[in-house]
Amino acid sequence: MKPTGPLLVLVVEDSPLYAEMVGKILSRTRQFEVKTAGSLRAGLECLKGGEVDIVLLDLSLPDSAGLETFRHIQNAAPQVPIIVLTGLDDESLATSTVTEGAQDYLVKGDFEAPTLIRAIRYAIERHRIRRALDEERKFTRTLLEGIPDRMYFKDRQSRFVRINRLLADVLDLDDSTEALGKTDFDFFQTDHAQEAFDEEEQVMRTGEPLVDKVEREVLLNGQSTWLLTTKMPVRDAAGQIVGIFGVSRDITELKRAEEALRLSEKRFRGLLERVMDYNYTVHLRDGQAVATVHGEGCLAVTGYTRQEYEADQGLWARMIHPDDLPKVVENFERLLAGGTALPVEHRVVHKDGSIRWIRNTPAPHFDEQRRLTSYEAVVADITERKEAEQQLTAANVRLRELVAELTRSHRGLQNAQLELIDAAKMQSVGQLAAGVAHEVKNPLAILLLGLDCISDHPASKDPGLVGILGEMQVAVDRASTVITGLLDFSASKNLELNDCDLNEIVGRSLEYVRHLLVQGKVNVVRDLGENLPRGLMDARKIEQVFVNLFTNACHAMPGGGLLTVRTGARTLGPNDIPREAGDRSGLRLGAGDEVLTVEVQDTGTGIPEDKISRIFDPFFTTKPTGQGTGLGLAVTRSIIELHGGTIEASNRPEGGVTVTVILRCGSL
Amino acid sequence: MNKKRILVIDDEPGFTNLMVKALTEYEVCVENDSTQALATALRFKPDLVLLDMVMPVVDGGEVTAQFLANPALAKVPIVFLTAIFTKEDAASGRRIKGYPLLAKPTTATALRAVIEEKLAAGGS
Numbered sequence: 001m002k003p004t005g006p007l008l009v010l011v012v013e014d015s016p017l018y019a020e021m022v023g024k025i026l027s028r029t030r031q032f033e034v035k036t037a038g039s040l041r042a043g044l045e046c047l048k049g050g051e052v053d054i055v056l057l058d059l060s061l062p063d064s065a066g067l068e069t070f071r072h073i074q075n076a077a078p079q080v081p082i083i084v085l086t087g088l089d090d091e092s093l094a095t096s097t098v099t100e101g102a103q104d105y106l107v108k109g110d111f112e113a114p115t116l117i118r119a120i121r122y123a124i125e126r127h128r129i130r131r132a133l134d135e136e137r138k139f140t141r142t143l144l145e146g147i148p149d150r151m152y153f154k155d156r157q158s159r160f161v162r163i164n165r166l167l168a169d170v171l172d173l174d175d176s177t178e179a180l181g182k183t184d185f186d187f188f189q190t191d192h193a194q195e196a197f198d199e200e201e202q203v204m205r206t207g208e209p210l211v212d213k214v215e216r217e218v219l220l221n222g223q224s225t226w227l228l229t230t231k232m233p234v235r236d237a238a239g240q241i242v243g244i245f246g247v248s249r250d251i252t253e254l255k256r257a258e259e260a261l262r263l264s265e266k267r268f269r270g271l272l273e274r275v276m277d278y279n280y281t282v283h284l285r286d287g288q289a290v291a292t293v294h295g296e297g298c299l300a301v302t303g304y305t306r307q308e309y310e311a312d313q314g315l316w317a318r319m320i321h322p323d324d325l326p327k328v329v330e331n332f333e334r335l336l337a338g339g340t341a342l343p344v345e346h347r348v349v350h351k352d353g354s355i356r357w358i359r360n361t362p363a364p365h366f367d368e369q370r371r372l373t374s375y376e377a378v379v380a381d382i383t384e385r386k387e388a389e390q391q392l393t394a395a396n397v398r399l400r401e402l403v404a405e406l407t408r409s410h411r412g413l414q415n416a417q418l419e420l421i422d423a424a425k426m427q428s429v430g431q432l433a434a435g436v437a438h439e440v441k442n443p444l445a446i447l448l449l450g451l452d453c454i455s456d457h458p459a460s461k462d463p464g465l466v467g468i469l470g471e472m473q474v475a476v477d478r479a480s481t482v483i484t485g486l487l488d489f490s491a492s493k494n495l496e497l498n499d500c501d502l503n504e505i506v507g508r509s510l511e512y513v514r515h516l517l518v519q520g521k522v523n524v525v526r527d528l529g530e531n532l533p534r535g536l537m538d539a540r541k542i543e544q545v546f547v548n549l550f551t552n553a554c555h556a557m558p559g560g561g562l563l564t565v566r567t568g569a570r571t572l573g574p575n576d577i578p579r580e581a582g583d584r585s586g587l588r589l590g591a592g593d594e595v596l597t598v599e600v601q602d603t604g605t606g607i608p609e610d611k612i613s614r615i616f617d618p619f620f621t622t623k624p625t626g627q628g629t630g631l632g633l634a635v636t637r638s639i640i641e642l643h644g645g646t647i648e649a650s651n652r653p654e655g656g657v658t659v660t661v662i663l664r665c666g667s668l
Numbered sequence: 669m670n671k672k673r674i675l676v677i678d679d680e681p682g683f684t685n686l687m688v689k690a691l692t693e694y695e696v697c698v699e700n701d702s703t704q705a706l707a708t709a710l711r712f713k714p715d716l717v718l719l720d721m722v723m724p725v726v727d728g729g730e731v732t733a734q735f736l737a738n739p740a741l742a743k744v745p746i747v748f749l750t751a752i753f754t755k756e757d758a759a760s761g762r763r764i765k766g767y768p769l770l771a772k773p774t775t776a777t778a779l780r781a782v783i784e785e786k787l788a789a790g791g792s
Contacts (some may be wrong), residue, residue: 434752437751437752437753438722438751438752440751441751441752441771441772441773442680442683442751442772443682444772444773445680445683445749445751445772445773445774446680446682446683446686446773447773448773448774448775449683449686449687449690449773449774449775449776450686452686452690452775452776452777453686453689453690453776456690476773480773483751484753484754484771487752487753487754488754
């Protein structure tokens with residue numbers, strides 16, 4: 001429809017006379033422009049332009065008649081209002097066209113110009129309103145049918161006035177009109193229907209809408225649905241409440257998801273309680289714990305019930321073992337500072353007084369400012385594990401001790417084995433030595449005795465023979481001495497221990513070598529300690545030791561010198577154990593042992609440093625050939641070690657050698 | 669004055685031959701077979717016996733036991749001769765069954781000293 005200008009009226013009329021008359025009437029007003037068409041075909045042609053505002057239609061046309069004519073025109077331009085022109089004889093037909101949508105009908109010859117104009121104007125207006133209404137209805141329908149919610153109107157008695165398709169489907173109705181006049185009681189179980197009825201009654205009485213109510217409705221067939229429902233009053237033009245309008249959204253899926261979530265959380269919690277023994281939640285405000293909620297498992301682990309914890313908020317903190325409190329507090333403070341929450345293993349004192357170990361793992365919750373608002377602590381009772389750990393540690397310590405003991409006894413066995421090997425060696429050396437002595441010394445005996453006999457013979461007084469006989473005698477002595485040395489070295493390892501005075505033994509030994517000292521021009525300094533403790537020793541063997549040492553000292557001072565013998569007693573210090581001291585004997589000296597010491601010093605030539613470590617080895621000698629067997633000091637050391645003592649030799653800075661013997665005091 | 673009678677029991681003929689030559693001041697009887705020692709001793713009736721320790725079949729220790737068991741010989745002084753003799757033996761004056769030891773090899777002088785000492789002691 002054009003907003004301004006004259007309206008275009010199409011007159012479809014096969015009578016040119018009548019058409020002209022209508023044209024004249026309308027043209028006079030200047031409000032209309034008129035087009036005429038003499039047939040249906042011509043009329044349809046004119047409508048194609050789309051500019052026609054209204055059609056005046058004669059139903060009897062050369063190419064069409066009756067209702068058919070109206071229907072053709074209406075189909076061609078449904079937006080254009082139609083006024084039917086009809087003869088007096090045909091009024092019933094005209095009425096039918098109005099039923100089908102014609103705006104009006106006029107009986108030919110029965111109207112005057114003002115009537116025609118008014119009819120046209122009203123027709124256009126009516127048509128416009130009807131179209132607007134149609135639009136509105138379409139809009140409402142779209143709203144009702146398009147939105148995926150259930151919608152319904154009810155009257156003052158809560159009877160359905162109108163429902164949308166969705167609701168009709170829910171109510172299992174083929175057509176939404178089937179619901180008209182029915183109530184919720186016709187479709188839903190009584191409980192829900194009554195509740196809804198009461199609500200609607202209240203909405204209509206108060207005029208207050210009911211918004212977003214979560215409700216569960218159950219159909220008569222038992223099918224249930226969760227809904228989010230809003231109901232509001234419907235008022236008439238006068239503002240009187242005449243019914244209600246309701247919208248319900250199906251939130252069953254949402255509810256189901258919610259329920260699933262709730263179930264899942266419950267299951268998770270159950271699982272947690274099962275796995276973790278129990279958990280508690282601490283709520284905080286401004287970094288202070290304001291409420292703690294304990295899980296049921298607290299009773300089994302701590303002996304206190306939830307109610308006891310609720311009644312006494314300080315109970316938990318008091319229950320922590322005092323020794324573990326610092327690390328628990330430290331962890332809490334780290335948590336409070338937004339740090340990583342670490343599991344803490346600590347002890348708690350059970351209500352019955354026993355100590356339980358727990359593993360406490362906090363899971364913090366922070367607000368947007370990263371302030372700690374609460375934390376869950378999952379608690380696992382690890383007492384058994386801890387006890388097992390402690391037992392394991394103790395077992396480890398025992399094992400280590402056992403290993404150490406085994407190592408010690410193993411070492412002892414090794415030493416014993418070495419001693420056995422040595423003993424076996426010595427035994428075989430002893431047998432060898434005895435055999436050699438017997439086989440060699442008997443011939444020597446013959447030689448020596450033979451020399452004696454020859455010496456008695458007058459021919460032996462020949463100066464040439466005297467020298468030869470002398471050298472032969474020396475040779476026999478030498479051979480005999482070597483064999484004796486060998487026998488000494490392999491002599492019995494059995495000691496005859498007696499309570500002895502060391503100084504007496506030293507004195508006797510000096511006595512044995514007196515002739516040697518005198519011959520060698522060796523002076524003796526006796527620096528003997530007074531009131532020395534006595535020692536258990538085999539006096540004969542110890543005398544042999546000193547005789548050997550004194551003899552060696554004399555030999556080390558061929559031009560004479562000073563032999564100092566010093567005795568004393570002291571307690572061994574921790575760093576005082578000579579290297580390899582009694583290493584292979586079970587009588588090893590140790591720190592704290594009371595010992596007797598003897599130092600034998602000479603002022604002789606000393607021992608080359610590279611040889612000093614070997615002087616106690618068998619057959620090692622620094623003496624010229626024929627003057628030593630190399631067995632003396634080996635025998636000496638052997639005897640000292642049999643006594644569980646030590647012997648060491650060192651060169652003195654001022655010249656000569658010091659040999660230090662350490663022997664145990666008292667009983668072995 | 670009759671010479672003192674010395675019985676030398678030693679399995680080494682070279683040694684015993686020289687003993688005879690060296691100890692001319694005594695009447696020396698030699699027995700190289702120790703199994704015959706007792707019989708020889710009973711026949712010879714020595715004033716002193718020089719007895720080797722290490723001998724085949726019957727050693728010095730056994731010979732001593734035989735002599736001690738025989739009243740005719742039990743009081744005859746014995747001096748052992750041995751090649752197996754250590755410094756410690758010397759230092760301690762080792763004795764076997766109460767009898768002194770003389771180490772081989774030995775000089776005639778040393779032999780005489782021991783023999784005289786023992787004869788003097790036995791005579792008193």
